[in-house]
Amino acid sequence: MLRFVVRRLLLLVPVLFGLSVLLFAWLRALPGDPARTLLGDKATPEGIAQLNAFYGFDKPLVTQYLSYTARLLHGDFGSSPRTGQPVLGTFLERFPATVELALAALLFAIVFGIPLGYVAARRAGGWVDRLFVAGSLLGVVIPVFVLAYLLKIVFAVGIPGPLHALAFLPSSGRQDPRIDATHITNFYVLDGLLTREFDASWNAVTHLILPAVALGSIPLAIIVRMTRASVIDVLNEDYVRTAQAKGLSRSLITRRHVLRNAMLPVTTTIGLQTGLLLSGAVLTESVFAFNGIGSYLFDAISGLDYAVLQGFILFIAVIYALVNLVVDLLYGVIDPRLRTS
Amino acid sequence: MTAEPLSARPQALTDLMGDVGLDERGTSLWQGAFQRLRRNPSAIIGALIVLAFVLVAVFAPLIAPYEPAKSQWIDQVTPSTVPGHSAEHLLGLDPLGSDLFTQLVYGARQSLIIGIVSTAFGLAGGVILGTLAGGLGGWVDTLVMRLVDILLSIPSLLLAVSIAAMLGQRPSAIMIAIGAAQVPIFARLLRGSMLAQRNQDYVLASFSLGLRRRTIVMSHVLPNSLGPVIVQATLTLATAIIEVAALSYLGLGAPDPAVAEWGRMLVKAQDRLQSDPHLTLLPGICIAVTALGFTLLGESLREALDPKSRR
Numbered sequence: 001m002l003r004f005v006v007r008r009l010l011l012l013v014p015v016l017f018g019l020s021v022l023l024f025a026w027l028r029a030l031p032g033d034p035a036r037t038l039l040g041d042k043a044t045p046e047g048i049a050q051l052n053a054f055y056g057f058d059k060p061l062v063t064q065y066l067s068y069t070a071r072l073l074h075g076d077f078g079s080s081p082r083t084g085q086p087v088l089g090t091f092l093e094r095f096p097a098t099v100e101l102a103l104a105a106l107l108f109a110i111v112f113g114i115p116l117g118y119v120a121a122r123r124a125g126g127w128v129d130r131l132f133v134a135g136s137l138l139g140v141v142i143p144v145f146v147l148a149y150l151l152k153i154v155f156a157v158g159i160p161g162p163l164h165a166l167a168f169l170p171s172s173g174r175q176d177p178r179i180d181a182t183h184i185t186n187f188y189v190l191d192g193l194l195t196r197e198f199d200a201s202w203n204a205v206t207h208l209i210l211p212a213v214a215l216g217s218i219p220l221a222i223i224v225r226m227t228r229a230s231v232i233d234v235l236n237e238d239y240v241r242t243a244q245a246k247g248l249s250r251s252l253i254t255r256r257h258v259l260r261n262a263m264l265p266v267t268t269t270i271g272l273q274t275g276l277l278l279s280g281a282v283l284t285e286s287v288f289a290f291n292g293i294g295s296y297l298f299d300a301i302s303g304l305d306y307a308v309l310q311g312f313i314l315f316i317a318v319i320y321a322l323v324n325l326v327v328d329l330l331y332g333v334i335d336p337r338l339r340t341s
Numbered sequence: 342m343t344a345e346p347l348s349a350r351p352q353a354l355t356d357l358m359g360d361v362g363l364d365e366r367g368t369s370l371w372q373g374a375f376q377r378l379r380r381n382p383s384a385i386i387g388a389l390i391v392l393a394f395v396l397v398a399v400f401a402p403l404i405a406p407y408e409p410a411k412s413q414w415i416d417q418v419t420p421s422t423v424p425g426h427s428a429e430h431l432l433g434l435d436p437l438g439s440d441l442f443t444q445l446v447y448g449a450r451q452s453l454i455i456g457i458v459s460t461a462f463g464l465a466g467g468v469i470l471g472t473l474a475g476g477l478g479g480w481v482d483t484l485v486m487r488l489v490d491i492l493l494s495i496p497s498l499l500l501a502v503s504i505a506a507m508l509g510q511r512p513s514a515i516m517i518a519i520g521a522a523q524v525p526i527f528a529r530l531l532r533g534s535m536l537a538q539r540n541q542d543y544v545l546a547s548f549s550l551g552l553r554r555r556t557i558v559m560s561h562v563l564p565n566s567l568g569p570v571i572v573q574a575t576l577t578l579a580t581a582i583i584e585v586a587a588l589s590y591l592g593l594g595a596p597d598p599a600v601a602e603w604g605r606m607l608v609k610a611q612d613r614l615q616s617d618p619h620l621t622l623l624p625g626i627c628i629a630v631t632a633l634g635f636t637l638l639g640e641s642l643r644e645a646l647d648p649k650s651r652r
Contacts, residue, residue: 015491018487022491137637141633146586146607279498297499301502316496
C-alpha cells in the first residue's frame with residue numbers, strides 16, 4: 001500500500017516538471033507587455049525598464065525559467081506584480097473559500113445524485129427514469145454561468161411580480177460584512193462552529209447555497225447517470241439473483257449487494273469531478289463575487305498576471321492529481337478485492 | 342469510412358482467396374449502427390436539432406431580416422430599456438442596437454464554425470498523436486502519453502483559457518484554444534482503441550502476409566479504431582459550443598463586442614438581467630438546445646456502436 005502511494009507520488013514529479021515548462025513557455029508568450037499594463041498610460045521607458053529588471057523580465061527565457069523553478073522548489077512562488085501580494089499567500093488565503101464551495105457543490109451533487117440515479121435504475125424504462133435522464137441531460141447542456149445567473153435572479157435579486165417572494169438568499173459574497181465574525185481557518189462555516197458564533201456559520205451557509213447548486217449541477221447530472229447505469233448493471237448480476245433466491249430482504253440486498261458494488265464506478269466518477277469543479281469555480285465565483293481562487297484567477301486573466309496564472313494552474317494540477325490519488329486509495333477501501341494487490 | 346469488413350480485406354488476401362460473392366457479406370458495424378439509430382427516438386430528436394441548427398447556420402443570410410452586428414438602431418437603446426417586439430423587429434433589439442433575431446440566427450453560424458473548426462483541429466491533433474503512440478509503440482508511445490498526461494492534469498477549460506489568453510484578442514484564438522484542449526482526450530482515446538485492435542487476428546494475419554507496418558496501421562488498425570473517436574467528436578461539438586460561451590464570458594476571443602455570438606450576447610446582456618431577462622435567456626436557450634442535439638446524437642451513436650447492445 002505504502003509502495004503504491006510513494007510510486008504514484010513519484011509519477012507526479014515528471015508531470016509537474018513538464019507542466020511548469022509548458023506553463024512558463026505559454027504564459028511568457030502572452031501578448032502585451034506586463035510592465036506597460038501595470039504602469040498604465042503614464043509609463044516612461046525608464047520606468048518600464050526598471051520594472052522589467054526588477055521582475056527579471058529582461059533576462060533570457062532559460063535564465064528566467066531556471067530562477068523561477070529554483071524559487072518554486074524553495075516554496076517561493078513569487079508575488080503578483082499587480083497587487084504586490086505573494087502568490088502562495090494569496091492562494092492559501094483564498095483556497096479555503098473554493099474548497100468550501102466545491103465541497104458544498106459535491107455534497108449537493110452526491111446527496112441528490114445517488115438516490116435519484118438509484119430510483120431511475122429501479123424503474124428503468126418507466127416515465128420516472130425517462131424524466132430523470134432527460135433532466136440530467138439538461139444539467140449537462142446548460143452552461144454553468146447561465147444557470148448561476150438564473151439562480152441569482154430568481155432566488156437573490158428577485159423577479160418583479162408574485163415570484164419575488166422566492167428571492168430570500170444573498171446574491172454575493174461569502175458572509176454578510178455586518179457580521180463581525182472571527183476567522184481562524186478561513187473556512188467560514190467551520191470558523192463559526194469553532195468560535196460558537198452559530199449565526200455567522202449559518203450566514204455563511206446561506207451564502208453558499210446558490211453558488212453550490214450552480215456549480216454542482218453538472219456533477220449532479222453526471223452522478224445521476226453514472227449511478228443509474230451502474231445500478232442497472234449490478235441488478236442484472238447473478239449474485240443479486242442468488243441473493244433474491246435465498247430470500248434475503250430487499251433492503252439487505254440493496255445495501256450489501258447492489259449499492260456496495262454499484263458505488264465503485266460512481267466513486268471514480270466523483271473523483272473525476274474535481275477538475276470540473278475547479279474550472280467551474282472560475283465562472284461561478286465571479287457571478288456571485290465569491291472570493292475564492294476562481295474569482296482571483298478570473299481577475300488574473302484580464303490583468304495579464306503571469307505569476308498568479310502560473311502558480312494557480314500549477315496548484316490546481318497538483319490538487320487534481322492528489323484528489324485522484326485519494327480516489328484510487330478509497331477504491332481499495334470500498335473494493336476488498338483490490339486491497340491485497 | 343471503410344466500413345465493409347470484406348472490402349477492407351487486404352489485397353494480398355483477396356488474391357489468395359479469390360473474389361467473394363455478395364451473399365458472403367454480412368451487416369457491417371456502421372450499417373448495423375445506422376439501423377439501430379433509426380429506431381432510437383432520442384437519436385432522431387438529436388439529429389433533427391442538429392439538422393435544424395446546421396440549416397439555420399448555412400442559410401443565415403436568407404433567414405435573418407437584417408445584417409448582423411451593425412448596431413444600426415443604437416439610438417433607440419437607453420441604459421435602462423431595450424425596445425421589445427415590434428413590426429420591424431420580431432424579438433426587439435439587443436443592448437448594442439442590433440436586431441436580436443438576426444443576431445441569434447447569425448449566432449448559430451458562429452457557433453457552427455467555431456464548433457466544427459475547433460473539433461476538427463482537436464481531432465486532427467489527437468489522431469496524429471494517437472496514431473503515433475498506438476501505431477509505433479515503444480519510446481514514441483511513452484513520450485506521447487507523458488505529454489498527454491501533462492495536458493490532462495490541467496482541467497480542460499483552464500487549459501483552453503491559458504491558450505486563448507496567450508493567443509490574444511482575435512476570433513481564431515477561441516477555436517485554437519478549444520481544439521488544443523481536446524487534443525489529449527482524442528489522443529488517449531484513439532491510442533487505447535488502437536491497442537485493443539493490435540492483438541486482433543486480422544492484424545496478425547496481415548503481419549504474416551508480410552504487409553508493411555505502415556500499411557497495416559494506416560489501412561487496417563486506424564479505420565477500425567475510429568468508432569469511439571467519432572462518438573467523442575460528436576459529443577465534443579456540444580462541449581465546444583458551451584466552452585465558447587464560457588471563454589467569451591471570461592473576456593477572451595473576438596474583440597468586437599457587437600459580434601453575433603451567443604456567449605458574447607449573453608454576457609453583454611447580464612446587467613439587464615432584471616429588466617430584460619429575454620436578452621440573457623434566448624442565447625442561453627440556443628446554446629443549451631444545440632448542445633442537447635449534439636449530445637443526444639453522440640450518445641445514441643455510442644450506444645449503437647457498443648458491441649454489448651448489438652445482437
